[in-house]
Amino acid sequence: MVDQVRSFSRVVTQRVGALNDRFMERDRPLAQSRMLWEIGLEGCEIRLLRSRLGLDSGHASRLLRALEGEGLIVVEPSMADRRVRMARLTVAGLHERTLLDERSDEHAASILAGLDPPRREQLVGAMRTVERLLTAAAVEIRLVDPASRDAVRCLSAYYAELNRRSEKGYDPNAGISAEPHELRPPAGAFFVAYLRGEAIGCGGVKHHGGAPAEIKRMWVAESARGLGVGRRMLACLETCARDNGAVTAHIETNGTLVEAISLYLSAGYVEVPAFNDEPFADHWFEKPLGPYKLDTGSTPPRHKSRLRRA
Amino acid sequence: MVDQVRSFSRVVTQRVGALNDRFMERDRPLAQSRMLWEIGLEGCEIRLLRSRLGLDSGHASRLLRALEGEGLIVVEPSMADRRVRMARLTVAGLHERTLLDERSDEHAASILAGLDPPRREQLVGAMRTVERLLTAAAVEIRLVDPASRDAVRCLSAYYAELNRRSEKGYDPNAGISAEPHELRPPAGAFFVAYLRGEAIGCGGVKHHGGAPAEIKRMWVAESARGLGVGRRMLACLETCARDNGAVTAHIETNGTLVEAISLYLSAGYVEVPAFNDEPFADHWFEKPLGPYKLDTGSTPPRHKSRLRRA
DNA sequence: GATGTTCTCTGACTAAAATCAGAGAATGCC
DNA sequence: GGCATTCTCTGATTTTAGTCAGAGAACATC
Numbered sequence: 001m002v003d004q005v006r007s008f009s010r011v012v013t014q015r016v017g018a019l020n021d022r023f024m025e026r027d028r029p030l031a032q033s034r035m036l037w038e039i040g041l042e043g044c045e046i047r048l049l050r051s052r053l054g055l056d057s058g059h060a061s062r063l064l065r066a067l068e069g070e071g072l073i074v075v076e077p078s079m080a081d082r083r084v085r086m087a088r089l090t091v092a093g094l095h096e097r098t099l100l101d102e103r104s105d106e107h108a109a110s111i112l113a114g115l116d117p118p119r120r121e122q123l124v125g126a127m128r129t130v131e132r133l134l135t136a137a138a139v140e141i142r143l144v145d146p147a148s149r150d151a152v153r154c155l156s157a158y159y160a161e162l163n164r165r166s167e168k169g170y171d172p173n174a175g176i177s178a179e180p181h182e183l184r185p186p187a188g189a190f191f192v193a194y195l196r197g198e199a200i201g202c203g204g205v206k207h208h209g210g211a212p213a214e215i216k217r218m219w220v221a222e223s224a225r226g227l228g229v230g231r232r233m234l235a236c237l238e239t240c241a242r243d244n245g246a247v248t249a250h251i252e253t254n255g256t257l258v259e260a261i262s263l264y265l266s267a268g269y270v271e272v273p274a275f276n277d278e279p280f281a282d283h284w285f286e287k288p289l290g291p292y293k294l295d296t297g298s299t300p301p302r303h304k305s306r307l308r309r310a
Numbered sequence: 311m312v313d314q315v316r317s318f319s320r321v322v323t324q325r326v327g328a329l330n331d332r333f334m335e336r337d338r339p340l341a342q343s344r345m346l347w348e349i350g351l352e353g354c355e356i357r358l359l360r361s362r363l364g365l366d367s368g369h370a371s372r373l374l375r376a377l378e379g380e381g382l383i384v385v386e387p388s389m390a391d392r393r394v395r396m397a398r399l400t401v402a403g404l405h406e407r408t409l410l411d412e413r414s415d416e417h418a419a420s421i422l423a424g425l426d427p428p429r430r431e432q433l434v435g436a437m438r439t440v441e442r443l444l445t446a447a448a449v450e451i452r453l454v455d456p457a458s459r460d461a462v463r464c465l466s467a468y469y470a471e472l473n474r475r476s477e478k479g480y481d482p483n484a485g486i487s488a489e490p491h492e493l494r495p496p497a498g499a500f501f502v503a504y505l506r507g508e509a510i511g512c513g514g515v516k517h518h519g520g521a522p523a524e525i526k527r528m529w530v531a532e533s534a535r536g537l538g539v540g541r542r543m544l545a546c547l548e549t550c551a552r553d554n555g556a557v558t559a560h561i562e563t564n565g566t567l568v569e570a571i572s573l574y575l576s577a578g579y580v581e582v583p584a585f586n587d588e589p590f591a592d593h594w595f596e597k598p599l600g601p602y603k604l605d606t607g608s609t610p611p612r613h614k615s616r617l618r619r620a
Numbered sequence: 621g622a623t624g625t626t627c628t629c630t631g632a633c634t635a636a637a638a639t640c641a642g643a644g645a646a647t648g649c650c
Numbered sequence: 651g652g653c654a655t656t657c658t659c660t661g662a663t664t665t666t667a668g669t670c671a672g673a674g675a676a677c678a679t680c
Binding site: 004009011014017105126130 | 311312313314315316317318319321322323324325326327330414415418419421422423424425426429430431432433434436437438439440441443444445446447448449450506538
C-alpha cells in the first residue's frame with residue numbers, strides 16, 4: 001500500500017502538480033500567482049491567505065506589496081477589525097486571475113485530452129475518490145480549551161444550526177449545562193477537528209468518574225460532511241471518556257438531526273429511555289465502552305447506516 | 311470534468327506533493343535530494359537525470375558537484391560514449407538514499423494513517439486507477455523518420471521480442487519488406503509513441519494508393535502495456551492510411567502474439583485468407599476503413615476482448 | 621487606562637533555484 | 651582530416667523563496 005501511495009505521488013506530482021505550476025507562471029513568480037488566485041473574486045483577509053498558503057508574514061507582505069505595485073490588488077483594513085487587512089482584486093487583477101483560470105482549465109483539459117471518453121470518466125471518478133479520501137485523511141482532531149477562539153466559533157455555529165433545524169429553537173443556556181469549566185480537564189474535555197488549519201468540527205465530553213460520561217456539543221461543518229469526521233470525533237470522545245474511567249457513554253439529541261442519530265446507531269449506541277430532562281432532546285442513547293476496545297470506525301452493517309443519507 | 315481535475319490537482323499537490331518535498335529535505339536542498347534519489351541504485355546517465363528532473367545543464371552540474379563534494383556520488387565517463395557521464399552512488403550515497411526512502415515511506419504511511427482500513431483500501435485502489443490513466447494520458451504519438459534513433463531502437467526491441475516469442479524465429483530481412491524508405495512519406499509513415507520522453511512503442515504503414523494499406527512493425531514496450539498505447543497507435547496508423555486514400559487496412563501476424571490478435575479483433579479487424587507470403591505470419595487480418603469514421607477507442611464488447619489477458 | 625495580544629509591516633539576511641554565455645572534449649559523418 | 655553535433659562543465663548573475671527580529675497600530679480585558 002505504501003508503495004502504491006508513493007508511486008501515485010511520483011506520477012501525479014509530475015504530471016499534475018509540477019506542470020500546473022508551470023502553467024501558473026505567467027511572467028510572474030509562482031508565489032505571486034498563487035496569492036493572486038487565492039485572493040479570489042470576493043477578496044480575502046490577509047491572515048487567511050497566509051494560513052492557506054503557508055507563508056511567513058514577512059514573505060506574504062512582500063508578495064502583496066508586489067501585486068499592489070503592479071496595480072493588481074488593493075489592500076485595505078477590514079471594517080470589523082482594523083488590525084486585519086483585506087486584499088481585493090482590482091479590475092486588472094481580475095483580468096489576470098481570469099487568465100490564470102483559463103490556463104488552468106487548458107492544463108486540466110490537456111490531461112484529459114489523451115484519453116477516450118470512457119477512460120476519461122473513469123479517471124475523473126477515481127480522482128473524485130482520491131480527493132475526498134485525502135481530504136478526510138487530512139483532518140486532525142486536537143484537544144483544545146473550550147473557551148478558545150476556534151472552540152467558541154464552532155460552538156456558535158453549532159447553536160445556530162440547531163436553532164435553524166429544529167422547530168422548537170435551541171437555547172444553550174436552558175437544559176443540561178456544558179460550560180467551559182465542565183469541558184476542561186479534569187472535569188471533561190473538548191476537541192476541535194481541523195482541516196488545513198480551519199476548525200470544521202467539535203465535540204465535548206463531561207466525565208463523571210465511573211458513572212456514564214456525557215457526550216456533548218458534537219458538530220461538523222456542512223462543508224466537511226461525508227468525510228467521516230463525526231465518526232472520528234465520536235471515537236475520540238469515547239476513548240477520552242474510557243481513559244477517564246467511564247464504562248458507558250450517554251448522548252441525547254433531537255429527532256431532526258437524522259445524520260447524528262444514524263451515526264450514533266451505527267457506532268453501537270442504542271436508544272434508551274430519557275436519562276435526563278434536557279428540553280431540546282427527544283432521543284437518548286447509550287453505549288457500553290468496553291475497556292481497550294478499539295473502534296476502527298469501519299463501515300457499519302448496511303441496514304444500520306441507511307438513515308445516513310435520508 | 312475540468313473542474314474535477316483542477317480540484318483534484320489542488321488537493322493532491324498540497325497534501326501529497328508539497329508535503330513530500332518537506333519530507334525529502336534532510337539538511338539538504340530539495341533539488342539535491344531529488345537528484346540523489348533519481349540516480350538510483352544502478353547509477354544513471356547525467357543527460358537522463360537532466361531530462362527527467364527538467365534541469366538546466368548548469369544547474370544539474372552544480373548539484374552533482376555538490377553531491378560529489380559530500381562524497382555521496384561519483385561521476386565518471388560512460389564506457390560507450392565518453393562524452394556522456396554516469397553518476398553512481400557511493401556507499402555513503404546509498405545510505406543517504408535509503409534514509410530518503412524511509413522518509414518517503416513514512417510520509418506515505420502518514421497519509422494513510424488518518425483513514426480506517428476500508429477507506430484506506432478504497433483510496434489506494436483509486437490511486438492506482440488515477441496513476442494508470444494519467445500515465446496513459448501522457449503518452450504521445452509522433453510521426454518520426456523510420457531511420458531516427460528512437461525508431462531504430464524500437465524496431466530492434468520489436469525484432470528481439472518476435473525472436474524471443476515465436477518458435478520459428480524472426481528475420482526482418484526475410485518476407486515482406488518494410489525498409490525505411492517504404493515507411494517514409496509519401497510512400498508510408500512511421501510513428502513512435504513517447505512516454506515522458508522515452509520511446510515506448512512504434513508502428514508503420516505502407517501506402518498503396520487505393521489498394522489496401524499495410525500496417526507493419528506495431529510494437530509496445532512491455533513496461534507500457536495495459537495503457538491502451540497499442541490501440542491508439544493502431545487508430546493513428548489507420549487514420550494515416552485513410553488520409554492517404556486507403557479504404558482497407560491489412561495486417562498479418564503470428565499466432566503467438568495473442569495480445570496483438572485480440573487488439574486487432576476488438577478494433578474491428580476480421581481474419582481473412584493469407585493475402586501475402588510473409589513466412590513469419592500465420593494469421594491475416596483486414597479492416598474496412600470507413601472514410602471519416604472516428605475510432606473513439608472505446609471499450610469493445612466484452613466477448614471480443616476476452617483474449618486480452620490470456 | 622494600563623496591559624497583553626493580534627495582526628501587519630519593514631529591514632536585513634541567507635539559501636536555493638534558475639539562467640545565460642561560452643569553452644572544451646568526444647563523437648559521427650562526410 | 652575537417653566540420654558539425656552532443657554532452658558536460660565553469661563563471662557570473664539574477665530571481666525567488668524563505669527567515670528572523672522588531673516596531674507600530676488596533677483591539678480585548680481587567
